[in-house]
Amino acid sequence: MNVLMTGVGGQGIILASDILSEVVMRAGFDVKKSEIHGMAQRGGSVMSHVRFAGEVASPLIPYGCCDILVSFEELEAARYPPYMNGGTTVIVNRFRLAPPSVIAGKEPYPDVVPILKGCSGNVYLADGTAVAQALGERRALNLVLMGVLSKFIEIPETLWAEVIADMVPERIREVNLEAFKRGRTIDLVRT
Amino acid sequence: MxxxxxxxxxxxxxxxxxxxxxxxxxxxxxxxxxxxxxxxxxxxxxxxxxxxxxxxxxxxxxxxxxxxxxxxxxxxxxxxxxxxxxxxxxxxxxxxxxxxxxxxxxxxxxxxxxxxxxxxxxxxxxxxxxxxxxxxxxxxxxxxxxxxxxxxxxxxxxxxxxxxxxxxxxxxxxxxxxxxxxxxxxxxxxxxxxxxxxxxxxxxxxxxxxxxxxxxxTPLNRIEMSDASLGIIASGVAYQYAKEAFPNASFLKLGMPYPLPERLVRDFASRVKDLWIIEELDPFVEEMVKALGIPCRGKERVPLCGELNPDIVKAAVLGLEIPRPAPQALPPRPPSMCPGCPHRAMLYALKRNKCFIAGDIGCYTLGFLPPLDAIDTCLCMGAGINHAHGMSKVFGPGEQKIAAVIGDSTFFHSGITGLANLAYNSGCALVVILDNRTTAMTGSQNHPGTGVTISGEKTTDIDLESLVKALGIPWVRTVNPYAVNETRQAVKEALDSKGPAVIISRAPCVLLKTRAVPGTVLEVDPETCTGCKVCISLGCPALEFDGEKAHINGVCVGCNVCAEICPAGAIGGGS
Missing domain, CATH: 3.40.50.970 (Thiamin diphosphate (ThDP)-binding fold, Pyr/PP domains)
Structure with a gap:
C-alpha cells in the first residue's frame, strides 16, 4: 500500500506520517517513509511517501502507484498527478492557503477538483479544518485527517488509538484522540 | 527490539x-x-x-x-x-x-x-x-x-x-x-x-x-543471483530503486563501494548477460568497473543530474524515455522567509539604499525571491563578505553601494576571516551580520554566539560588537531591524563612511521563544489604503493584494514593518 501525504510546511504532515508508519509496523508490515525536511519549515510544499507491505524496497512511491493521496491543502493535492492512477483514493481537506503569486494578486487560486477528477474517479472532499476548529485546536487537523485515512486502511481503530496515545505529547493527547475519532465519522463528499 | x-x-x-x-x-x-x-x-x-x-x-x-x-x-x-x-x-x-x-x-x-x-x-x-x-x-x-x-x-x-x-x-x-x-x-x-x-x-x-x-x-558487499539476463551493480538508495524496478534481476550490492572489490565485480560480471551500473550523480563505480575492461552500461542512459527513482531506473535500463513530470501550470509554493522575519526588514533597508547585496547561506538567501529580489550572489558559506570586498575594491571607495549579508551562525562558521581580510586590506564594503541568535535554516541550532550548547547548558556567548571591533573594523553599529527608518539611516551612514563598515542587525528569529514580535495580527484600513503595493514589495506571506487593496491575513505576527513603510499610514492596530 502506497500513501502520499501532501500539504504545506507547518500543517503537521510529518507527525501524521510518523503515526501511520508506526501503526502499520505494529500491524506487522515492513514500512518505509520518505519526506523532505529543511526548507519545508519555511512554508513550502511538503510531501511524504509512506509505503507498507511484506517487504518494501524503494522509499519513494513509483509513478502511477499511489493507492491513497491525503492532501492537507487543496492546491497541494493537485501537484502530484504522475503518482496517481484511475483508482487512487484522493482525500482533499477543504482548506486553501494562498501561495505567494496568489497573495501578490498575480493569479487566482485555482480550482483543483477538475484536475483531480481527471486523474482519478475516487475524489473525496472533507472539511477537516472545520472539525479541528470546532475542537478549538487548529493543529489537530493532522489527526482529523488520519481519522479519515484510517477508514480506508484495514487496521483496527484500537491500534491507531494506541499509537496516537504513545506518540502525541500528553497535554494534547485527549484533543488529538478526539480529533482522530471525529475524522473517522466526518462527512466525505464524493465529487 | x-x-x-x-x-x-x-x-x-x-x-x-x-x-x-x-x-x-x-x-x-x-x-x-x-x-x-x-x-x-x-x-x-x-x-x-x-x-x-x-x-x-x-x-x-x-x-x-x-x-x-x-x-x-x-x-x-x-x-x-x-x-x-x-x-x-x-x-x-x-x-x-x-x-x-x-x-x-x-x-x-x-x-x-x-x-x-x-x-x-x-x-x-x-x-x-x-x-x-x-x-x-x-x-x-x-x-x-x-x-x-x-x-x-x-x-x-x-x-x-x-x-x-x-x-x-x-x-x-x-x-x-x-x-x-x-x-x-x-x-x-x-x-x-x-x-x-x-x-x-x-x-x-x-x-x-x-x-x-x-x-x-566482507558481507557489506554481496551478490544476489536471480535472473542472469540482467545484472545490476548498485549501492545506497539507488540499490532500492533498482530492486523496485527489477525485482527479478541479479544484483551486486556494494555496501562498500571503495575500494572496489575487483574480483567480486569480475565474478558477478561473468555470471550475468547484460551488466548495468545504477548510481546517483557521478559514474563513480561505473568508471572503476570500466577501467577493469568490463563491458557495462550506466551513465549513457542513467541521468547524471538530480536524484533517481524507480521509474527513471526502469526507463534507463529498458531504453525508454526518462520520465520527467511535465511542469505544471499551478502556482508554485516555494519556501519563503517567515511572516515577521527580521531578515526581511534589514534586506528591505539595503534595497531602499540601492545596494548590490552579496548573499550567503541561510534563511536570508530566500530574500532572492520576488518581490523582495534582495540577494545578488550566493556561492558558499562565508563567501558574501569576500565577494563584496573584491567587488568594492575594484570599483574603489564610494563608487558603488556594495553590501554583504551574513547570518550569525554563518559568520562564526567562516565569516570572521573575511572580516579580518576586509579590515586588513582596507576594504570599503558594508557587511551586515544578520544576528537572529540561532542557526535558523536547519531548525534552530545553537552556535558560539548564543551562549547555550547543544545539550542546553549555558556557556560563553561571543560578543559580536567586541569581536568585530577587535578585527579592526572602524565603523560598527548595532540596529534593531524592525525600526525600519533608523536602520535605513544606519545603512546610509555606513555607506557614506567609505571604509569597512559593519552593521549588526539584531533581532531573534521569529521561530524562537525569545522573538521580539507581539504575535498579534495587524489590519489594513481599506479607506486609507491607496493600493500602492509598497507593503507587497516586502514579500511577506501575511500581506495579500486583491487587485485594488492590500489585506493582512492570519499568519501576521505583528512585526509592524509594513506599517512603518506604508506611505498612506493605512496599517496598524490589530487584535
Missing amino acids: KKILSGNEAVARGAFEAGVSFAAAYPGTPSTEILETISELYKDIHAEWAPNEKVALEAAVGASYTGARALAVMKHVGVNVAADPLMTLPYTLVRGGIVLVSADDPELFSSQNEQDNRHYARFAKIALLEPSSSQEAKDFTVEAFKISEEFGTPVMLRTTTRISHSMGVVELGEASPMKAPTLERHPAEWVMLPANARRRHPVIEERILALKKFAET
Whole structure:
C-alpha cells in the first residue's frame, strides 16, 4: 500500500506520517517513509511517501502507484498527478492557503477538483479544518485527517488509538484522540 | 527490539552501539538530526556543535587520538570545509576509530550544489561505506568503526537525503562500552612534517590494498543471483530503486563501494548477460568497473543530474524515455522567509539604499525571491563578505553601494576571516551580520554566539560588537531591524563612511521563544489604503493584494514593518 501525504510546511504532515508508519509496523508490515525536511519549515510544499507491505524496497512511491493521496491543502493535492492512477483514493481537506503569486494578486487560486477528477474517479472532499476548529485546536487537523485515512486502511481503530496515545505529547493527547475519532465519522463528499 | 528510525536517527543509534565517546558536527541539511539525536537520546556521548566542519573533524580526530571512538558529521559541502584535515588524516596513525559522515543532497533539496562526495573517499584513499536503508545506516556505522580500527583508516559513511530523511524499520542492537582514553605520544605518525609524511604515504597505499582484499569478502558487499539476463551493480538508495524496478534481476550490492572489490565485480560480471551500473550523480563505480575492461552500461542512459527513482531506473535500463513530470501550470509554493522575519526588514533597508547585496547561506538567501529580489550572489558559506570586498575594491571607495549579508551562525562558521581580510586590506564594503541568535535554516541550532550548547547548558556567548571591533573594523553599529527608518539611516551612514563598515542587525528569529514580535495580527484600513503595493514589495506571506487593496491575513505576527513603510499610514492596530 502506497500513501502520499501532501500539504504545506507547518500543517503537521510529518507527525501524521510518523503515526501511520508506526501503526502499520505494529500491524506487522515492513514500512518505509520518505519526506523532505529543511526548507519545508519555511512554508513550502511538503510531501511524504509512506509505503507498507511484506517487504518494501524503494522509499519513494513509483509513478502511477499511489493507492491513497491525503492532501492537507487543496492546491497541494493537485501537484502530484504522475503518482496517481484511475483508482487512487484522493482525500482533499477543504482548506486553501494562498501561495505567494496568489497573495501578490498575480493569479487566482485555482480550482483543483477538475484536475483531480481527471486523474482519478475516487475524489473525496472533507472539511477537516472545520472539525479541528470546532475542537478549538487548529493543529489537530493532522489527526482529523488520519481519522479519515484510517477508514480506508484495514487496521483496527484500537491500534491507531494506541499509537496516537504513545506518540502525541500528553497535554494534547485527549484533543488529538478526539480529533482522530471525529475524522473517522466526518462527512466525505464524493465529487 | 524493532523501531522506526530515519537514516539519521539510525546513524546516531549506530554511534551509540559502537561505543562512540565524542561526536561533533556543524548543522547542515540533510545531516543535522544525527547530532541532535545523539545529544537527545545518548547523553553519555559528548556531542557538540562546532563552529564549522573543519573544527568538527579536527576535534573528533583529537578525541580519537586518545583511543576513544569519535564521529564527525556534516553535509556534503561541509566536507569541502573539512577537506584540509581530511586529506592528511589518512597519513596519521588511527588509535580510536574515526568516522566521517557525509550526507549528500542529490536533487539539491536544500543545498547550493549536488556534488558526489564518494570522490572524496577515493581522493583521500579511505574506506567508503554506503547504506541503503535505515537498518544499514545503523549497522554500517558500527561496522565503520570496526574497519577504522582494524585497518587504521578513517572511514567515510556516505548517505544521501533519501537515506538520511527516509524512515524504516530497524532491529536495535546492544551498546558497546566506551573505550577509556589514554595519553600516548606517536610523533612520527602524528606530526606531519615532510619527513614523517613521506614515510607515511606508503602506509596509505598498502592499506588501500588491504581494504580492497577485505572488500572482496566482507558481507557489506554481496551478490544476489536471480535472473542472469540482467545484472545490476548498485549501492545506497539507488540499490532500492533498482530492486523496485527489477525485482527479478541479479544484483551486486556494494555496501562498500571503495575500494572496489575487483574480483567480486569480475565474478558477478561473468555470471550475468547484460551488466548495468545504477548510481546517483557521478559514474563513480561505473568508471572503476570500466577501467577493469568490463563491458557495462550506466551513465549513457542513467541521468547524471538530480536524484533517481524507480521509474527513471526502469526507463534507463529498458531504453525508454526518462520520465520527467511535465511542469505544471499551478502556482508554485516555494519556501519563503517567515511572516515577521527580521531578515526581511534589514534586506528591505539595503534595497531602499540601492545596494548590490552579496548573499550567503541561510534563511536570508530566500530574500532572492520576488518581490523582495534582495540577494545578488550566493556561492558558499562565508563567501558574501569576500565577494563584496573584491567587488568594492575594484570599483574603489564610494563608487558603488556594495553590501554583504551574513547570518550569525554563518559568520562564526567562516565569516570572521573575511572580516579580518576586509579590515586588513582596507576594504570599503558594508557587511551586515544578520544576528537572529540561532542557526535558523536547519531548525534552530545553537552556535558560539548564543551562549547555550547543544545539550542546553549555558556557556560563553561571543560578543559580536567586541569581536568585530577587535578585527579592526572602524565603523560598527548595532540596529534593531524592525525600526525600519533608523536602520535605513544606519545603512546610509555606513555607506557614506567609505571604509569597512559593519552593521549588526539584531533581532531573534521569529521561530524562537525569545522573538521580539507581539504575535498579534495587524489590519489594513481599506479607506486609507491607496493600493500602492509598497507593503507587497516586502514579500511577506501575511500581506495579500486583491487587485485594488492590500489585506493582512492570519499568519501576521505583528512585526509592524509594513506599517512603518506604508506611505498612506493605512496599517496598524490589530487584535
